[in-house]
Amino acid sequence: MTRILVTGASGHLGRLVVKHLLETGNVPPASIVAGSRDPSKLADLAALGVETRAVDFDKEDALPEAFAGIDRLLIISTDSLDTPGKRVAQHSAAARAAGKAGVKRIGYTSIPKPDTSAISFAWEHRDSEAAITKTGAAHTFFRNGWYMENLFMSVPQAIQTGTWHTSADTGGISYIAREDVARAIAASLAGEQSGNAVYTLTGSRPVFNAEAAALASEATGKPIAVDTMSDENYTAALQSAGLPGFLVDLLVSTNKATRNGDLGEVTDDFKRLTGRDPVRIEDFIPANAGALAG
Numbered sequence: 001m002t003r004i005l006v007t008g009a010s011g012h013l014g015r016l017v018v019k020h021l022l023e024t025g026n027v028p029p030a031s032i033v034a035g036s037r038d039p040s041k042l043a044d045l046a047a048l049g050v051e052t053r054a055v056d057f058d059k060e061d062a063l064p065e066a067f068a069g070i071d072r073l074l075i076i077s078t079d080s081l082d083t084p085g086k087r088v089a090q091h092s093a094a095a096r097a098a099g100k101a102g103v104k105r106i107g108y109t110s111i112p113k114p115d116t117s118a119i120s121f122a123w124e125h126r127d128s129e130a131a132i133t134k135t136g137a138a139h140t141f142f143r144n145g146w147y148m149e150n151l152f153m154s155v156p157q158a159i160q161t162g163t164w165h166t167s168a169d170t171g172g173i174s175y176i177a178r179e180d181v182a183r184a185i186a187a188s189l190a191g192e193q194s195g196n197a198v199y200t201l202t203g204s205r206p207v208f209n210a211e212a213a214a215l216a217s218e219a220t221g222k223p224i225a226v227d228t229m230s231d232e233n234y235t236a237a238l239q240s241a242g243l244p245g246f247l248v249d250l251l252v253s254t255n256k257a258t259r260n261g262d263l264g265e266v267t268d269d270f271k272r273l274t275g276r277d278p279v280r281i282e283d284f285i286p287a288n289a290g291a292l293a294g
């Protein structure tokens with residue numbers, strides 16, 4: 001029996017991957033191990049017959065035992081964005097432990113174009129991929145496009161103030177729903193595998209900020225004007241709003257990456273893995289009008 005371990009299983013993506021392994025992939029619960037820093041958050045999965053284990057990348061000594069008996073491991077990248085470089089240490093610790101435990105295939109959630117993307121934390125994904133490659137285990141890199149759910153963080157404020165501030169007037173983002181990312185990852189984890197694989201999971205077309213704002217405005221009935229400014233003025237606006245430095249860097253660099261086309265690539269990897277078309281933004285936004293209205 002092939003055993004699959006998903007780390008970060010209490011998080012949004014981790015939960016959805018386990019859900020799709022069970023429901024879409026028809027993987028037996030006994031083949032799945034859900035890992036979390038706090039396994040008590042996984043009681044619902046344990047009740048379904050999924051084994052739960054403590055998995056904390058900051059506790060490297062305990063990781064080889066946590067990964068014992070696992071054939072396929074999915075390392076979900078952590079949310080430790082406030083300390084640049086911390087995630088490389090975390091993911092490298094997980095990779096080393098997987099190597100020690102004899103895991104046959106390591107999956108990892110990365111971003112599109114980790115070698116060249118202008119996004120401030122792209123290098124963390126590049127170096128994490130390199131650490132996994134170094135183990136010698138087979139790898140599957142899921143280079144996940146920008147979640148549609150990221151709009152829940154920007155649109156409510158734009159609606160409140162009536163203005164969407166951005167420094168990306170050109171370039172689009174091929175948003176993908178988080179659930180689609182999970183669906184594709186689960187299909188890969190459950191499917192036949194040979195050699196190394198790299199998937200760039202994207203929506204079906206790039207969407208400019210002006211179009212996303214217009215769709216959100218139409219769905220919520222609230223006007224949103226788009227104010228395109230220079231990176232310098234956008235940085236100053238974010239700083240004066242009191243955002244921490246790492247977040248200012250992340251947001252400004254994301255706009256730069258958008259202009260560069262780093263987030264606008266479109267692939268058919270989602271369809272190849274799932275046989276379906278990805279959720280369209282023109283369906284996602286109206287379906288989530290309540291959350292977007294804030």
Ligand SMILES: NC(=O)c1ccc[n+]([C@@H]2O[C@H](COP(=O)([O-])OP(=O)(O)OC[C@H]3O[C@@H](n4cnc5c(N)ncnc54)[C@H](OP(=O)(O)O)[C@@H]3O)[C@@H](O)[C@H]2O)c1
Nearest residue numbers: 008009010011012013036037056057077078079145146147
């Ligand atoms: N493509 C995009 O647009 C986009 C957007 C947001 C995030 N992301 C990335 O995708 C990842 C998953 O997204 P999400 O929506 O599921 O985020 P989330 O709900 O915030 O989940 C964060 C995850 O990080 C895990 N984690 C944190 N510290 C850890 C540690 N020391 N050891 C092991 N795991 C740790 C958590 O696992 P436990 O709490 O269960 O231990 C949790 O699963 C994020 O962490 C981030 O790297 C991508």
